[in-house]
Amino acid sequence: MKKNLSYMDSVHRDGRIWNIGVMILLLMFPVTVAFIFGASPDWMALLKGLIATAPMYWAVGVIETITFVPMLGAGGSYLSFVTGNISNLKLPCAINALEQNQVSASSEEGELISTIAIATSSIVTTVIIILGVVLIVPLTPILEAPVLEPAFAQMLPALFGGLGVAFVSKNWKIAVAPVLLMLVLFIFVPALNEGTVGIMVPVSVLFTIAVARILYKKGVV
Amino acid sequence: MEFYVNHPLLFILAGVLVAVVLAQSVYFLVKAVRRSKVIGMDQTKIRKTIQTAAVFTVAPAVAIVISVIALSKSLGLPLPWLRLSVVGSLSYETIAAENAVSAMDLTLGKIDALTAQQYVNIVLVMTVSIMVGIWLVPVIGKKLLSGMSNLEHKDGKWAEILNNAMFIGMISAFLGYVFCNISRLWLADESGMVTVEESGQVLRLPGTSGLVPVCVMAVSALTMVLCGLGMKKWKWLNDYALPISLVVGMASAIPFTAWLG
Numbered sequence: 001m002k003k004n005l006s007y008m009d010s011v012h013r014d015g016r017i018w019n020i021g022v023m024i025l026l027l028m029f030p031v032t033v034a035f036i037f038g039a040s041p042d043w044m045a046l047l048k049g050l051i052a053t054a055p056m057y058w059a060v061g062v063i064e065t066i067t068f069v070p071m072l073g074a075g076g077s078y079l080s081f082v083t084g085n086i087s088n089l090k091l092p093c094a095i096n097a098l099e100q101n102q103v104s105a106s107s108e109e110g111e112l113i114s115t116i117a118i119a120t121s122s123i124v125t126t127v128i129i130i131l132g133v134v135l136i137v138p139l140t141p142i143l144e145a146p147v148l149e150p151a152f153a154q155m156l157p158a159l160f161g162g163l164g165v166a167f168v169s170k171n172w173k174i175a176v177a178p179v180l181l182m183l184v185l186f187i188f189v190p191a192l193n194e195g196t197v198g199i200m201v202p203v204s205v206l207f208t209i210a211v212a213r214i215l216y217k218k219g220v221v
Numbered sequence: 222m223e224f225y226v227n228h229p230l231l232f233i234l235a236g237v238l239v240a241v242v243l244a245q246s247v248y249f250l251v252k253a254v255r256r257s258k259v260i261g262m263d264q265t266k267i268r269k270t271i272q273t274a275a276v277f278t279v280a281p282a283v284a285i286v287i288s289v290i291a292l293s294k295s296l297g298l299p300l301p302w303l304r305l306s307v308v309g310s311l312s313y314e315t316i317a318a319e320n321a322v323s324a325m326d327l328t329l330g331k332i333d334a335l336t337a338q339q340y341v342n343i344v345l346v347m348t349v350s351i352m353v354g355i356w357l358v359p360v361i362g363k364k365l366l367s368g369m370s371n372l373e374h375k376d377g378k379w380a381e382i383l384n385n386a387m388f389i390g391m392i393s394a395f396l397g398y399v400f401c402n403i404s405r406l407w408l409a410d411e412s413g414m415v416t417v418e419e420s421g422q423v424l425r426l427p428g429t430s431g432l433v434p435v436c437v438m439a440v441s442a443l444t445m446v447l448c449g450l451g452m453k454k455w456k457w458l459n460d461y462a463l464p465i466s467l468v469v470g471m472a473s474a475i476p477f478t479a480w481l482g
Contacts, residue, residue, distance in 0.1 A: 061353025158470025
């Protein structure tokens with residue numbers, strides 16, 4: 001007898017199949033290249049390269065998974081962790097969609113809205129990159145024009161200005177403490193910059209949850 | 222077969238993977254839209270969500286294309302195309318590639334032509350080091366999310382506050398980041414200049430350059446507020462408020478950078 005799966009169960013089942021499938025295919029890429037061109041890896045150098053790179057990114061990856069999954073929802077998580085660019089594209093896109101539709105992220109409507117926003121964003125991104133690859137010769141001088149460089153260098157401030165004002169103003173009681181803490185840390189700790197902002201996201205999320213919990217217990221929010 | 226970084230076979234291999242990832246996105250989109258019909262959600266809202274997400278994605282996606290072009294100079298086109306379509310980012314791929322080649326006593330950007338062996342090493346380091354999310358979501362995703370939905374049943378109000386708190390936490394970190402170079406204002410020497418190291422290069426910049434992201438953020442926030450005011454008259458503004466703020470903010474970076482450095 002076929003088991004009757006709920007929608008969420010089927011998202012998890014399909015997501016697992018897709019993600020594990022993509023992971024195997026991703027690993028097949030270097031294996032196939034090695035096989036076709038008759039080149040085995042330089043094992044010692046590979047080990048050294050991995051030791052220099054993997055531990056830090058694995059640790060970050062574990063923390064990112066725990067932090068982002070509850071925000072992205074089920075369908076959104078499976079997709080986002082395959083297509084990447086989570087904090088600078090997929091999550092803002094989902095947050096904006098939830099906000100516009102006035103639905104809570106933890107409801108089924110919220111799950112569907114965020115999956116739809118993230119899937120659309122993934123499709124558009126993939127297609128634009130394909131166009132970029134096909135048209136790289138005519139596009140390179142335009143996209144690398146010095147006049148445009150500052151615009152793309154300042155994408156994150158331009159994104160979080162708009163997103164921040166919408167979200168912070170609606171939840172200002174919760175937002176005051178984390179915004180102040182992050183301002184002080186980023187202004188006075190030189191090590192905090194574009195490269196380390198990703199590590200500060202989980203720190204800030206945990207701190208904000210703690211603040212929100214205290215305010216909730218005191219009946220302020 | 223002789224290897225080179227733009228070999229047609231590499232394009233085919235990368236293309237197959239990109240096609241699979243595209244198929245996954247389409248699959249989840251169709252699945253979610255179907256479900257939204259079953260539970261009776263307003264389909265005009267669904268269409269608007271799709272339109273807004275698509276428009277919003279254009280500028281960030283173009284930024285990703287720029288990263289592909291930057292990386293293609295040392296790694297050829299197929300690998301950056303694949304890496305930035307699946308998981309990666311410019312800074313991560315650069316670090317991974319540098320670590321992979323320096324383990325072979327070479328320096329990225331100073332190699333005339335990568336050999337197949339060097340290429341395989343680079344790809345393996347890039348792929349293995351960033352793999353965590355892809356398999357960890359299938360392992361713990363369901364548990365994490367059912368924990369969230371249990372909470373929703375137990376204390377719905379707290380569950381909603383918790384969700385908002387997570388979003389605010391993430392946004393706060395990025396708002397802090399916008400101010401990370403403001404200390405250049407008081408670190409500048411008598412000539413008003415400051416020496417900084419950016420992506421391995423030593424640069425002399427005006428002390429006021431740290432204000433550029435702050436001004437860009439302010440313009441973007443102001444645009445968002447104006448869209449909020451204007452949407453009483455023009456309803457469509459509500460749908461495109463975020464992409465409009467993003468593009469206006471990015472455009473304002475051009476005069477701000479020319480002015481402040």
